[in-house]
Amino acid sequence: MGIEQGDGDAQRFAAMWERYAPRIQAYASRHVGRDDAQEIVAETFLVAWRRLSVVPGEPLPWLLVVARNTVANHRRSQHRARLVSDELARLRDVAAPGPAADGVVEERDALLRALATLTAAEREALLLVAWDGLAPAQAAQVAGCSVTAFKVRLHRARKHLDVGRPADAAPRDGRLALAPQEG
Amino acid sequence: MxxxxxxxxxxxxxLDPDGLEAARILVLAQVAQTAQAAADGPDEGRDDAADAGVLPLRPRRVTPRRVAAMTAAAAAVAAVAVLVPNPSDPVAFAGWSTVPSAVGDLEALGAECIAIPDEVEVSNPQDEDPQDVASRSLRDAVAKVGDRRGSTSLVVLTSPGGGFQSCVIGPDFRLASVVGPTGSSFSNPSGDLPGEGAIGIGGDRSFPSAGEATFASGDIVGIGGDPALGIATGRVGEGVTGVELTLSDGTVIQATVANGLWAAWWPTQDVPAGLTPIGADGTRLPTADLDADEYAQLVWQIADAGA
Structure with missing residues (x-):
């Protein structure tokens, strides 16, 4: 990382950056896009630097909580309608290409499209587990709800994702329904 | 397959190595700037802000006094215990909206508020400030503003005894909350919420200047459950006819403003993050950022501990 403090804190912070900054960037990118993600990453790690003494030994959930707050502050200044097309574009940009096989491109697109039409809370629940690799208790902490509530949300999200996977799935969120469907 | x-x-x-490198440079620059500022000498406002976890990357218009008050309050209110009698009974805040509706008979709601039994469980009563004890009584309080959303209303009262006194009145839920002169907050839910945690959020109880609004107090109760409940109150200065309260999840709530006060409630455990006064002509006046990180962390710690 290159912070010249020469003590254990600096080393710990540098190690934390090396291991988790890419994951915070991936989280931020799927919420605000690549252009603004770098600012979210920087703000998140500045909070971590200042509050290093309270960062837990397993820092990812803590970092994601800070990133979530930073994203919320960022959105507050944007006041933009959240469109399905925007969500889908961010997801396409962030998601891995998937295994090389016939039909994967279409299947990937259908899956991401279904994901984009979920409510923000449901999409977040799925991705905190599937992409960020969090256990339900950790993910609930990031989502700001109880573990029980998170598990219910995750269950519903999985059901809705299955239902929404056909290409002609309708949006499930009132705000999202205002957006034009691509394709 | x-x-x-x-x-x-x-x-x-x-995902984006170039973006990551840009972020790294940004962090290094900010850390270096902070180190240089520290070497140049103490700065009361900056140090308070840093202690409160405030980032230098976004503009901030909160006075050091407020930061100090809110930080101190966070530590103080963590010791306040709240009993929820029937955690299994759901509470519906049906019809909640980011825009309030007409409150109706404010005086009657105030009387109903005063009638709520003022029983408070304090974990360390010996440490309580006598002024706080005195100010807990809702007697002689007058309702000043009512914030109605759906079938539930937040009523804010003032009394000769001191701090803001507020209550939430709904078909299934009642909460009395009193903020004493030292900034501490005490809650007494007489209804039921699934979650059992609660925090009070202290703020700035002074009278704001023209064109400004202050965050005076707030409570998050039912932490760890769904729904939870958040309430917030404050004062408005001359020329301010509206207030927008932004929560930590980005939700923007239009508060009710009357008699020099503003009030708002919401059915989640998200914490207040920003305050925007609105002028009579609709002009958005300078926004005050609140210490969302500090309180959000506290909420999640409590929720996690209760999980």
């Missing part, structure tokens, strides 16, 4: 799953599409890191 098995169907594609979300696990198959997990992002490959690093």
């Amino acid at each position: 098995r169907p594609l799953t979300l696990d198959d599409l997990r992002p490959q890191a690093p």
Whole structure:
């Protein structure tokens, strides 16, 4: 990382950056896009630097909580309608290409499209587990709800994702329904 | 072939090496700037802000006094215990909206508020400030503003005894909350919420200047459950006819403003993050950022401990 403090804190912070900054960037990118993600990453790690003494030994959930707050502050200044097309574009940009096989491109697109039409809370629940690799208790902490509530949300999200996977799935969120469907 | 799953599409890191390098440079620059400022000498406002976890990357218009008050309050209110008698009974805040509706008979709601039994469980009563004890009584309080959303209303009262006194009145839920002169907050839910945690959020109880609004106090109760309940109150200065309260999840709530006060409630455990006064002509006046990080962390710690 290159912070010249020469003590254990600096080393710990540098190690934390090396291991988790890419994951915070991936989280931020799927919420605000690549252009603004770098600012979210920087703000998140500045909070971590200042509050290093309270960062837990397993820092990812803590970092994601800070990133979530930073994203919320960022959105507050944007006041933009959240469109399905925007969500889908961010997801396409962030998601891995998937295994090389016939039909994967279409299947990937259908899956991401279904994901984009979920409510923000449901999409977040799925991705905190599937992409960020969090256990339900950790993910609930990031989502700001109880573990029980998170598990219910995750269950519903999985059901809705299955239902929404056909290409002609309708949006499930009132705000999202205002957006034009691509394709 | 098995169907594609979300696990198959997990992002490959690093997603954007150039963006990550830009972020790294930004962090280094900010850390270096902070170190240089520290070497140049103490700055009361900056140090208070840093202690409160405030980032230098976004503009901030909160006075050091407020930061100090809110930080101190966070530590103080963590010791306040709240009993919820029937955690299994759901509470519906049906009809909640980011825009309030007409409150109706404010005086009657105030009387109903005063009638709520003022029983407070304090974990360390010997440490209580006598002024706080005195100010807990709702007698002689006058209702000043009512914030109605759906079938539930937040009523804010003032009394000769001191701090803001407020209550939430709904068909299934009642809460009395009193903020004493030292900034501490005490809650007494007489209804039921699934979650059992609660925090009070202290703020600035002074009278704001023209064109400004202050955050005076707030409570988050039912932490760890769904729904939870958040309430917030404050004062408005001359020329301010509206207030927008932004929560930590980005939700923007139009508060009710009357008699020099503003009030708002919401059915989640998200914490207040920003305050925007609105002028009579609709002009958005300078926004005050609140210490969302500090309180959000506290909420999640409590929720996690109760999980």
